[in-house]
Amino acid sequence: MKHPLVRIIDDDADARSSTSFFLSVMGWEIKEYESAVHFLETDDLSRPGCLVLDVRMPEMTGMELQVKLNQKDCRLPIIFLSGHGDLDMAVHALKRGASDFLEKTSKPERLQAAVCKAVKESVALTESIESREKLKSVFESLTPREKEVALRVAKGELNKVIAYDLGISERTVKMHRSNVCAKLNVASAVELAAFLNELQVSYE
Amino acid sequence: MKWSTVNRVRKIFNAAASVFAALTFCTYAHADEIKIGIIDSFNPGLFSETLSPTLDYLNQKLPQHQFKFVPVNSINPAEDLKRQDVSFFICSAGTFHELSLLQGAMHIATRKTVLSEDPSASEASTFVTLADRKDLDSLASLKGKTVVASQPNSFDGWLIALHEIHKLGFNPDNFFSKALFSHFQFPDALMALVERKADVAILSACLLEKMADEGLLDQSEFKVVAPKSNTTLHCAHSTDLYPGIVFASVEQTSPKLAWEVTSALISIGATNDYEWTIANRFSKVSDLYRDLQIGPYAYLKDWSLNGVISRFGTEIGVAALLLLMLIGNWFYLRRTVAKRTAQVKRTLERQIQLEKEQRESRLRLAQLEKFGVISQMSGMLAHECQQPLMAINNYLAGLKYHLQKEGRSDALTAKAISNLESNSERIGDIIIRVRNYAKRKRGTLKRCDLTQIAESALTVLASGQYKNIPIKYQGPQHAYVSGEPLELELLMINLMRNACSAAESQSQPAVSLTITDADTDHFCIEVEDNGPALDDAGFARLKSLGDSIKPNGMGIGLSLVRGIADSHGGTLEFSRLQPNGISAKFTIEKDKGNEAPAG
Numbered sequence: 047m048k049h050p051l052v053r054i055i056d057d058d059a060d061a062r063s064s065t066s067f068f069l070s071v072m073g074w075e076i077k078e079y080e081s082a083v084h085f086l087e088t089d090d091l092s093r094p095g096c097l098v099l100d101v102r103m104p105e106m107t108g109m110e111l112q113v114k115l116n117q118k119d120c121r122l123p124i125i126f127l128s129g130h131g132d133l134d135m136a137v138h139a140l141k142r143g144a145s146d147f148l149e150k151t152s153k154p155e156r157l158q159a160a161v162c163k164a165v166k167e168s169v170a171l172t173e174s175i176e177s178r179e180k181l182k183s184v185f186e187s188l189t190p191r192e193k194e195v196a197l198r199v200a201k202g203e204l205n206k207v208i209a210y211d212l213g214i215s216e217r218t219v220k221m222h223r224s225n226v227c228a229k230l231n232v233a234s235a236v237e238l239a240a241f242l243n244e245l246q247v248s249y250e
Numbered sequence: 251m252k253w254s255t256v257n258r259v260r261k262i263f264n265a266a267a268s269v270f271a272a273l274t275f276c277t278y279a280h281a282d283e284i285k286i287g288i289i290d291s292f293n294p295g296l297f298s299e300t301l302s303p304t305l306d307y308l309n310q311k312l313p314q315h316q317f318k319f320v321p322v323n324s325i326n327p328a329e330d331l332k333r334q335d336v337s338f339f340i341c342s343a344g345t346f347h348e349l350s351l352l353q354g355a356m357h358i359a360t361r362k363t364v365l366s367e368d369p370s371a372s373e374a375s376t377f378v379t380l381a382d383r384k385d386l387d388s389l390a391s392l393k394g395k396t397v398v399a400s401q402p403n404s405f406d407g408w409l410i411a412l413h414e415i416h417k418l419g420f421n422p423d424n425f426f427s428k429a430l431f432s433h434f435q436f437p438d439a440l441m442a443l444v445e446r447k448a449d450v451a452i453l454s455a456c457l458l459e460k461m462a463d464e465g466l467l468d469q470s471e472f473k474v475v476a477p478k479s480n481t482t483l484h485c486a487h488s489t490d491l492y493p494g495i496v497f498a499s500v501e502q503t504s505p506k507l508a509w510e511v512t513s514a515l516i517s518i519g520a521t522n523d524y525e526w527t528i529a530n531r532f533s534k535v536s537d538l539y540r541d542l543q544i545g546p547y548a549y550l551k552d553w554s555l556n557g558v559i560s561r562f563g564t565e566i567g568v569a570a571l572l573l574l575m576l577i578g579n580w581f582y583l584r585r586t587v588a589k590r591t592a593q594v595k596r597t598l599e600r601q602i603q604l605e606k607e608q609r610e611s612r613l614r615l616a617q618l619e620k621f622g623v624i625s626q627m628s629g630m631l632a633h634e635c636q637q638p639l640m641a642i643n644n645y646l647a648g649l650k651y652h653l654q655k656e657g658r659s660d661a662l663t664a665k666a667i668s669n670l671e672s673n674s675e676r677i678g679d680i681i682i683r684v685r686n687y688a689k690r691k692r693g694t695l696k697r698c699d700l701t702q703i704a705e706s707a708l709t710v711l712a713s714g715q716y717k718n719i720p721i722k723y724q725g726p727q728h729a730y731v732s733g734e735p736l737e738l739e740l741l742m743i744n745l746m747r748n749a750c751s752a753a754e755s756q757s758q759p760a761v762s763l764t765i766t767d768a769d770t771d772h773f774c775i776e777v778e779d780n781g782p783a784l785d786d787a788g789f790a791r792l793k794s795l796g797d798s799i800k801p802n803g804m805g806i807g808l809s810l811v812r813g814i815a816d817s818h819g820g821t822l823e824f825s826r827l828q829p830n831g832i833s834a835k836f837t838i839e840k841d842k843g844n845e846a847p848a849g
Contacts, residue, residue, distance in 0.1 A: 061637045064644035071648040071655075101816070104793075110821055129636045134695060138819035150636040151678035154647035 048172075050165045051095035055079045055111070056127070057103045061150070065098060065127075068154050069161060082106035082114075091120045094172040096145065096164035098157070101128040101135060109135070112142055121171055123164035125157070181245050184230060195222040196230070200239040283316035284507070287339035289327045295460065299523045300361060300495070301340065304515070311514045315507075324403055328353050337503045338511060342405030343373060343493035347535040348545035354501040356508065359515040360529035361495040364522065365456050365484045370531035371491030374455035374483060375411035377475035380443055386450060389418055389476050389488065395449035397426040398442040400435045406454040406492070407435055413538040414489040422542065436461055443472070450475065455487035492538070493529040608713045615710060618740050622810045630809075632685040639681065642674050695818070697841050700729035700738065700765050700773060707742040708763070716750035725765035729773050732841040733818045741814045744807045745777040745834045752781025752832060768837045775836045783830035792832070793824055811836075 052074045056062040059080070066076045075095075079085040082099075083106055099108040106114075112124055123145035128135065136147040145167065146160040188196060191212075198208045205223070209216040232238045288301070301319065308317045322339060323330040328349060331339060338358065341349070349355040366372030379386045386392060400407040412422040430448055432438030439451040462469040474486040483491055497515055499508045515526040539545040559566060650667050653659040704725055711721060731738075746763060753759035760780045768774035784792065792808075815822040820838035827833050 058637050060641040064641035064648075068644040068648035068651075071652045107816070107821075109816070109819060127640075129632060134817045135819065149682075150640040151681055153675075154643050158647075 048093045049075055050169055051075050051077055051090075051093050052098060052161055052165070053077050053079060053085060053089060053095065053122075054098045055082055055085050055103075055108070056098075056100040057081060058100070061100070061127075065157070069098075069158070072158050072161075074161060074165075082108065082111040085111070086114065091115075091118070091122060094122075094165070094168040096123040096125060096161060096168055098125050098127060098161070101126055101139075109139060112139065112144065116142060121168075123167050125160045125164055127157075178245065181241065185242075185245055188226060188229060192222050192226050192229075195219060196226045196238060197242070199223055199226070199235050200242050202235060202239075283318050284338070285320045285334060285336045286317055287322035287327075287331055287334065287336035287341075288319050289322045289324050289339055289341035289345050296495070303521065304497075304518065304526070307518050308511065308514055311517070312510055315510075324401075331500055336500060337507065338497065338499050340495060340497050343496055343529075343532065343535050344405035344409055344538065344545070345403075346496035346498050347532055347539060349498070350532075351546040356499045356501070356503070357529075357532075358497045358499055358508065358512050359526035360493050361497070361524050362527050362529075363456065363494065363524050364520070365459075366491075366494065367482045368491075369527045369529035370493045371482045372494035373406045373410065373492045374478075374487035375406055375408070375414065375489045376453045376455050376458060376477075376486055377411065377450050377488040378440070378443070378453050378458060378472050379450045379475055380446075381471055381473045383449065383473075386475055389415060390420075392450050392475065393420065393425055394427045396428040396430065396447070397450050397452060398430040398432055398439045398448035399452040400433055400439060401431055402429075404454075408452055409538060409542060409544070410489045410492055411452040412542055416541050417490075436466070440467065440472070455483060455489075456485035459485045490534065492534055493532060496529075497526060608709075611706070611710055612713075614736065615740060615743065618736050619810070622737075622740060622813070625813070628685050632681045635677070635681050639674060639677055643671075643678075646670050646674065695732045695734060697730055697843065698733055698735040698738070700731055700775065700838075701725050701727065703735050703739045704742060704763060704765060704775075707739045707746065710739075710743055711746050711750070714747075716747065716754065719750045719753060719759045719761055721746060721750075722760070722762040723764075724762070726767075729765050730841045731773060731818075731838050732843075733838065737814045737817070738838075741811050741836065742775065742777070744811045745775075745836070748807060749777050749779035749781070749832070749834070753779040755782060756780055771842075772837045772839055775838070777834045778827060778831060780827075780831045784826060784832065789824070789826055 052069055054062055054065050054069070054076060055078075056065070057080055062078050062080065066078050070076050077089070079089070082103060085097075099111060101108040108124075108126055115122065115124070124139075124143075125146045125148060126136070126139050126144055127148055127150050129150045139147050145164040148156060148160060185193070194212065195208060198211075203211075205216050205219045209219045212219070226238070227233065230238065230241055232241055286305070305317055305319060309315075320334055320336060322334065322336065324345070327339075327341070327345060331349075331353070339349075339355070343360070346355060346357065350357070360369040360372075362369035362372050377389065377392065386395070399411070402408055412425075415422045415425050430442055432442060435451070435453045435457055439448075439453065442448040443451045458467075458469060458472060458474070461467045474488060476488050477486045478488060478490075480491075497511075499511070516528075518526055540547045646667060650659075650671075653663060653667075704723060708721060708723055711717070742763065746761060749761045750759070753761050758780075762776075762778045764774075764776045764778075766774050766776065812822055815836055815838075818838055820836055823835045823837075825833045825835070
């Protein structure tokens, strides 16, 4: 997994670099953007982490960027920084899935906490996506016949029935079954069912 | 006057009365008789002196006829003449004049006494008073006195006298304080004088002389007031002279009979006392009747309803019509005025209501704008101060953790950093407090209709500075969003005001407000103008005014709009139109919660 990245998007250079200074002291890897457009154009959105986003910016506001990212199905958590303490704006932002909404006057420690939480979420999300993809690639490594046998075993069908249905010998079924268990690193039909369940593979 | 005289007078009177009674009695004698009506109360002497001899003569001269006298009611002679089938009648010139006008009576002959030279001037009245009444020396001096006379319809015994008073310029109706009527002039009227029941008596001219001649009274006891001096009538008289007693025929009398009687009467010739002759000057009588408003002219005096109507029928009709028209007009005016007043009142009330609403909405918007501006200004201030404050805090915190990590923190630096932190915190509190001071109380977002808000905003604009610029509006029937209606109205007003201000310089300024579906989830409020084309720099400035919160005199309105757009989670975009003009688009999320209107 890629190392998490905290993106700071603010048109005010002082605000941006001071936030960057503080968060990098706290140990985060930082990337600064002076506008939302620049961020959209250049950022690697697949990298976990979070956005520290100013609400008011020329060209594209923080709120507008949030809408754009939602449209792109980008799940990066957003921490809004607002100089206005506007409750309605906060409500709108949080409704659209913002991770946090902080006032610029709030203590840096709060930002640190919000970043921690957001990054943790992002990492967890990325990990779950990655682990599922790993499981998927393992499953994909099975031969078509093995996949078929695995699905039937997971459903609790007997070797005999599988052999009859597929028109192969019971011995061959047993062989496929032991191969599947070895490849997927499972010991029983129950574990196999759990694996497939996590992968959300259809039994049908 | 002595009592013996009075007794003698009574005797004479009784004799005259018996003659009259005998005449009356005769009327029953024959069926083919010719009746001669006697109208008016004449002096008793007249019967013996004139009437009886005349009747005798006629009967003698014209034996083929039986002439006889019948008394005729003097109050309404015309009717009585007809009723009694009278052919001829004898009456005063006055009564004759009246009947000639009303009934077409024909003059046969007029009696002239020996005392007069002219039959047209042989009658007059005499104002007689006691000789010792020195105060009564002229007709004018009689004013306000009590008068006594024979009868109110007596020609020479009353009417001629009244006419004289009239000619002097007095109103005969109220000239005397009191009028007594004694039926006979002699002796009753003179008795009233003697008994001082009356101040003056009105007698037929010559009566006084005649009575004196007969020794019935002592003329020295009486005097004639204001005697006229002329030679036509040879006795004392106080008035003008009028024709004598008239013998006349009714209209129906045959000409032959009339001729026979006329010639008979004329042929009598002069006696010791009188003669029947022809009089031709009745105009004086006519004047008298008209002046006194009696007889044919009585209607002039008749103030009863019928009299007035018959006299002034046309005038009354016209006056009534005019009055009616005036009343009608008055009612019409009243109604019209009431109607107009009600109209004006309604208009005024509507105007007042409208002005009140406009004032209220102006006030409300002004307040909102003021708060908006204050809030925006303080927002700017807070924002502008927050940036450096945030930077300070960040650097401070960064420094603190950096020193801790490096293990280089000592008591002094720790204290300095801690103090810096607490001071920066104070600044932060101040900023929050300042911002909250001006932060207006905002209603919570609620379901509202953009269409209604747009209508309200257009109304405000229509009464403002740019009321002459037509604003074309287009929108759906309802456009529900979640928001604060007043703020959204202010947003529209500000966008439209900017548009109007830009379009104002054009010869035909055009501004439009359109509410459309931006997509299935959003409405788009678009305000377009045909203002002058903006160059890149101008457009950039416009965009920055709208986008940034940097204070600039011109930008408050737009930054306010920007603030409202943000607080509603909407977006605000500006674009240039071809060939000129600006489009402002505000996109806001639809409220799909309930398609039915809220509240």
